[in-house]
Amino acid sequence: MIxxxxxxxxxxxxxxxxNIEIKDIEQYLFEVKxxxxxxxxxxxxxxxxxxxxxxxxxxxxxxxxxxxIILSLTAMDFSEILQNEHKGxxxxxxxxxxxxxxxxxxNGTEQKIVSLxxxxxxxxxxxxxxxxxxxxxxxxxxxxx
Numbered sequence: 001m002i003x004x005x006x007x008x009x010x011x012x013x014x015x016x017x018x019n020i021e022i023k024d025i026e027q028y029l030f031e032v033k034x035x036x037x038x039x040x041x042x043x044x045x046x047x048x049x050x051x052x053x054x055x056x057x058x059x060x061x062x063x064x065x066x067x068x069i070i071l072s073l074t075a076m077d078f079s080e081i082l083q084n085e086h087k088g089x090x091x092x093x094x095x096x097x098x099x100x101x102x103x104x105x106x107n108g109t110e111q112k113i114v115s116l117x118x119x120x121x122x123x124x125x126x127x128x129x130x131x132x133x134x135x136x137x138x139x140x141x142x143x144x145x
Contacts, residue, residue, distance in 0.1 A: 020143065025075040025095075025143075026075045029075060031122060031126060032070070032120055034126070040126060040128065041070075041129070042127075042130065044130060049131070051132070051135070051137075052134050055114075055133065055134045055135060059104060059112075059114065066130075069116065070118070073097050073118070077098055078142065079141060079142055079143060081095055082119075094119050094120065094121050094131065095120045096118070096119045098116060098117060098140040098142065099115075101116060102114075115135065115136040116133065116135065117132050117140065118133055
């Protein structure tokens with residue numbers, strides 16, 4: 001069955017091999033979604049996150065729609081785990097997901113399928129920072145597909 005799928009991912013600075021099972025990602029998503037449902041999250045929109053801002057400028061999307069997209073993620077949308085490279089935060093793991101969604105172009109009349117790049121940092125206190133929420137710059141490889 002699908003729960004027996006097991007793959008190896010190597011992404012940490014220490015070159016540790018991490019074994020990821022679908023149930024691990026399902027648990028992670030459960031905790032992320034619980035935080036989002038309880039408004040214990042923040043979508044990063046600052047000068048360093050211009051790509052996130054551009055999504056909201058280029059398409060008719062608001063925070064409620066972004067929240068719905070996050071809540072619709074499944075383990076099948078999982079791509080990879082990255083180690084946080086910011087000094088002092090190297091212990092944090094960042095989870096990357098991708099999702100194809102239909103959005104209306106802000107300066108047009110067309111609905112378009114947009115492939116999103118979504119990266120989370122779930123803090124120890126179960127607060128979630130949505131670091132990346134923007135159009136993919138390159139196609140993702142999905143871990144369980």
